[in-house]
Amino acid sequence: MHVNEGPRDCWRKNPLLAWREIEGETVIIAPDESVMHELNDTGSFIWRHLDGRHTAAQIAGLLAAEYDVSAETALRDTEALVADLAQRKLLVRAGMAEGEGGQW
Amino acid sequence: MRDAGIQTHESLSLTIGRVPVQLRFPCPELREAALGRYAAFADAREGGEAKGVLPIRLESTPRPPGASAGFRYAHEGAQVWLEGATAHFSGVRSEYTLDSLLRILLSWLLPPLEGFLLHAATVMRSGRAYVFPGRSGAGKSTLASLSPTGSVLTDEISLLRREGDAWRAYGTPFWGEFRSAGSNCSAPVQGIFSLVKAEGNSVRALAPREALRAILPCVLFFSSEAQARKRLLDLLAGAVAEISCYELRFRRDASFWDVLPAAASPVSRRGRAEAQEARCT
Numbered sequence: 001m002h003v004n005e006g007p008r009d010c011w012r013k014n015p016l017l018a019w020r021e022i023e024g025e026t027v028i029i030a031p032d033e034s035v036m037h038e039l040n041d042t043g044s045f046i047w048r049h050l051d052g053r054h055t056a057a058q059i060a061g062l063l064a065a066e067y068d069v070s071a072e073t074a075l076r077d078t079e080a081l082v083a084d085l086a087q088r089k090l091l092v093r094a095g096m097a098e099g100e101g102g103q104w
Numbered sequence: 105m106r107d108a109g110i111q112t113h114e115s116l117s118l119t120i121g122r123v124p125v126q127l128r129f130p131c132p133e134l135r136e137a138a139l140g141r142y143a144a145f146a147d148a149r150e151g152g153e154a155k156g157v158l159p160i161r162l163e164s165t166p167r168p169p170g171a172s173a174g175f176r177y178a179h180e181g182a183q184v185w186l187e188g189a190t191a192h193f194s195g196v197r198s199e200y201t202l203d204s205l206l207r208i209l210l211s212w213l214l215p216p217l218e219g220f221l222l223h224a225a226t227v228m229r230s231g232r233a234y235v236f237p238g239r240s241g242a243g244k245s246t247l248a249s250l251s252p253t254g255s256v257l258t259d260e261i262s263l264l265r266r267e268g269d270a271w272r273a274y275g276t277p278f279w280g281e282f283r284s285a286g287s288n289c290s291a292p293v294q295g296i297f298s299l300v301k302a303e304g305n306s307v308r309a310l311a312p313r314e315a316l317r318a319i320l321p322c323v324l325f326f327s328s329e330a331q332a333r334k335r336l337l338d339l340l341a342g343a344v345a346e347i348s349c350y351e352l353r354f355r356r357d358a359s360f361w362d363v364l365p366a367a368a369s370p371v372s373r374r375g376r377a378e379a380q381e382a383r384c385t
Contacts, residue, residue: 016330018337
C-alpha cells in the first residue's frame with residue numbers, strides 16, 4: 001500500500017448496481033438508469049479487483065503483472081478508470097454506508 | 105375466501121403472457137371500460153379467488169405512508185403496490201391509467217417467471233414470432249401497419265418468456281398507434297430485430313453484448329431494488345445469448361421481410377431445432 005493510503009482509498013462496486021461478464025467483458029447497469037456501461041478486458045480485470053480491499057495502486061500492480069504493461073501505465077490507467085467509475089457512481093468508497101456516495 | 109364487498113360483476117379476470125390476475129373494481133363503470141380494452145385477454149372465471157391468480161384491488165385511497173410493501177411505484181398521481189399476495193392500484197380514473205399500472209406491475213412480476221416486457225412490435229409469420237424492439241418513433245407501428253392483417257401480436261409492448269430452454273413471445277393488450285384490441289396469441293421467437301429506419305433494407309447479426317445494448321433501453325422495468333435489477337440483467341443476458349438478435353435497417357414498405365431470416369427451419373443459438381408451435385387463446 002502506498003504511503004498515506006488507508007481503507008478509505010479502497011473502492012468497491014456500488015451494491016445497488018447490476019453487472020456481469022459477457023464474452024469476457026463486463027457490462028454494468030447503474031441504479032436508476034437503463035444505460036449499459038461496458039468495460040474491456042483490462043477494465044474488467046480492474047473491475048473484478050474493486051472489492052473494497054484493494055487500493056488503485058495495488059490493483060495497478062496486479063494489472064502490470066498480468067498484462068504486458070509498465071507499472072506507470074498500469075497505475076495511470078487504473079486511477080483514471082477508478083475516477084471515471086466513481087464519478088458515474090458505479091463505485092463507492094470502502095467502509096462507506098450505502099447511499100453515502102463519495103467523490104473521487 | 106372472497107373479499108367482503110367485492111361482487112362478481114365488479115371483478116375481471118385476465119391472463120396476459122400466462123400471468124393470471126383478477127382486477128377488482130370499486131364500481132361497474134370502470135370494469136366495463138376495462139373489459140372493452142382487455143376483452144381478448146379476459147378469462148371465463150369470475151369472482152372468488154383461484155389458486156395462483158393475483159388479485160388486484162383498485163383502491164379509492166393511496167397507500168398509507170409508511171405501510172410496508174413488497175413493491176411500490178407511483179405514476180402520474182396513481183400508485184401500484186404489492187402487499188402479501190395482493191396487488192393494489194390507487195388513483196385509477198380511466199382505463200388508460202389502469203393500462204399503465206398493469207404494465208408496471210407485470211414488469212415486476214415477470215422476471216421471477218423468466219419473462220420481461222419490451223417496447224417492441226411483434227409480428228407472427230409462419231408460426232414464428234419476429235420481435236422488433238425500438239423506442240418511441242423507431243418505427244414499431246409503421247412496421248406493424250406494413251404487416252398482414254391478423255399477424256401483429258402487438259405494435260407497442262411485447263412480452264417474452266423463457267419456457268423450458270426456448271423463448272416465446274406473447275401478444276399483450278398494450279397497444280400503440282396501431283389501435284387494435286390486441287392479439288392473445290403467442291409463438292416461439294424467431295429473432296429479435298432492433299429497428300433502424302433507413303433508405304434500404306439490410307439485416308446484421310448482433311453479438312450478445314451488442315444485442316443487450318440495443319434492447320436494454322426498450323425493457324420496461326421500474327424497480328430500484330438491487331436484487332431485482334441483477335435478476336433482470338441475468339435474464340436479459342440469457343435472452344440475448346439464446347435468441348438470435350439482429351439490427352434491421354428498413355425502409356417504409358413491406359420489402360423488409362425479404363431480408364429477414366426465413367422461419368422455415370428455426371434453430372436457436374443453442375443449435376437445437378425448435379418444435380414449438382404458435383398458440384392463440
